[in-house]
Amino acid sequence: MSASFNRRNFIKTSALTGAAVTLTNSIKAFAPAKKDKVRMGIIGAGFRSHEHMGNFLQREDVEIIAIADPQQRSVDEAMEVFKKYNRPQPVIYRNGNEDYKNLLKRDDVDAVIICSPWEWHSIQAIDAMKAGKIPGVEVCGAIKLQECWDVVNTSEKTGIPLMMMENVCYRRDVMAVLNMTRQGMFGELIHGQGGYEHDLRGVFFNDGVTAYDSGVEFGKMHTAKHNGVPSITGTGTENFIPHMVLGPWR
Ligand SMILES: NC(=O)c1ccc[n+]([C@@H]2O[C@H](COP(=O)([O-])OP(=O)(O)OC[C@H]3O[C@@H](n4cnc5c(N)ncnc54)[C@H](O)[C@@H]3O)[C@@H](O)[C@H]2O)c1
Numbered sequence: 507m508s509a510s511f512n513r514r515n516f517i518k519t520s521a522l523t524g525a526a527v528t529l530t531n532s533i534k535a536f537a538p539a540k541k542d543k544v545r546m547g548i549i550g551a552g553f554r555s556h557e558h559m560g561n562f563l564q565r566e567d568v569e570i571i572a573i574a575d576p577q578q579r580s581v582d583e584a585m586e587v588f589k590k591y592n593r594p595q596p597v598i599y600r601n602g603n604e605d606y607k608n609l610l611k612r613d614d615v616d617a618v619i620i621c622s623p624w625e626w627h628s629i630q631a632i633d634a635m636k637a638g639k640i641p642g643v644e645v646c647g648a649i650k651l652q653e654c655w656d657v658v659n660t661s662e663k664t665g666i667p668l669m670m671m672e673n674v675c676y677r678r679d680v681m682a683v684l685n686m687t688r689q690g691m692f693g694e695l696i697h698g699q700g701g702y703e704h705d706l707r708g709v710f711f712n713d714g715v716t717a718y719d720s721g722v723e724f725g726k727m728h729t730a731k732h733n734g735v736p737s738i739t740g741t742g743t744e745n746f747i748p749h750m751v752l753g754p755w756r
Pocket of ligand 1: 549603
């Protein structure tokens with residue numbers, strides 16, 4: 507075994523120990539009382555959130571207390587999900603982009619799922635942690651590097667954990683590669699790149715109403731019109747979803 511490998515292992519072990527101490531401290535700081543129910547808020551009630559709502563509303567130990575979304579159509583569609591599962595309607599905050607802050611002021615919300623467009627993720631996640639709510643973020647969570655640090659620093663300062671909810675990151679094969687990387691099987695990693703590396707034109711380009719497979723159109727009619735689906739510059743040429751598979755590596 508080479509000296510450099512040992513050194514790398516040592517650095518890795520030290521870093522992991524450091525991380526463990528930090529994590530333990532965070533967890534100690536964050537010690538929620540055990541409750542019979544988890545009381546949720548949803549920020550951004552569009553397409554993605556409906557799946558979460560459907561899952562939550564089928565559980566007796568989860569209640570959705572409130573929803574914040576400025577768009578009437580999204581709120582109406584969300585209400586259909588509540589009707590489907592015959593559960594009480596939540597309190598709605600739909601008075602503009604900042605009304606989610608009023609949801610965060612509620613004492614009866616433990617955690618929030620953030621399903622708004624990307625540019626809102628770090629802002630809303632940071633506000634949630636500052637308000638003492640645990641955020642789950644659908645996803646990328648941040649656009650600029652500094653936003654990532656702002657999210658990490660807020661989590662450490664408040665002691666509130668945040669979950670990056672990119673489901674693909676937690677797939678068995680992706681976790682296996684993460685594990686292999688941590689064991690040093692690929693040597694030192696100097697570059698990482700993620701993205702949707704397969705044909706998803708039916709998702710990326712839509713008619714502005716239906717999320718999936720509603721036609722491939724370019725220019726003004728592409729994803730930006732279905733506002734949560736990722737397109738930051740609106741050119742349609744960027745690497746969509748770079749966090750795909752790379753999430754837990756950060
Ligand atoms: N993990 C996955 O498999 C998966 C799948 C689809 C989408 N997503 C992610 O989910 C997020 C939402 O995507 P979507 O498809 O539901 O888009 P969508 O356009 O259907 O929903 C986004 C909603 O956010 C609302 N919104 C905009 N600004 C807001 C604000 N300031 N406060 C509160 N709400 C606001 C919009 O009105 C809209 O209803 C995106 O970040 C996307 O990347 C993840």
